[in-house]
């Protein structure tokens with residue numbers, strides 16, 4: 001199995017409203033979010049690619065348009081934890097990816113800080 005990954009960034013605000021008020025993350029605050037998508041395949045195409053990194057630009061464009069310099073609590077309909085965001089983004093990627101990338105997504109990782117991340121793993125179909 002070959003895997004490739006590409007990382008994207010956006011800046012956004014959020015707060016975790018389910019947390020008690022004394023928790024620091026219940027207050028509005030911001031992160032320089034990083035999102036890494038991982039694709040995997042047993043076979044290579046073209047010059048020896050799982051997929052051309054450049055073909056993942058659609059995902060970066062979506063992140064920029066949907067989330068950059070926005071309040072995640074207003075643009076998402078769920079509590080914006082890293083875990084929930086990672087699963088949501090995996091679903092979006094699978095729905096929006098061009099046909100030749102179908103079935104290649106393996107995981108999406110959302111990194112809120114330099115040391116904190118959550119990964120949603122896609123079960124290959």
Ligand SMILES: Nc1nc2c(c(=O)[nH]1)N=C([C@H](O)[C@H](O)COP(=O)(O)OP(=O)(O)OP(=O)(O)O)CN2
Nearest residue numbers: 016024025029031080081082083112113115116118
């Ligand atoms: N499992 C999760 N735990 C926490 C999440 C999350 O999405 N999933 N989110 C938060 C907050 O959003 C917080 O902003 C990030 O948490 P944390 O890593 O604790 O942030 P710090 O800047 O305080 O990190 P340090 O490295 O300890 O300075 C909380 N938990």
Ligand SMILES: [Zn+2]
Nearest residue numbers: 025029031112
């Ligand atoms: Zn946070």
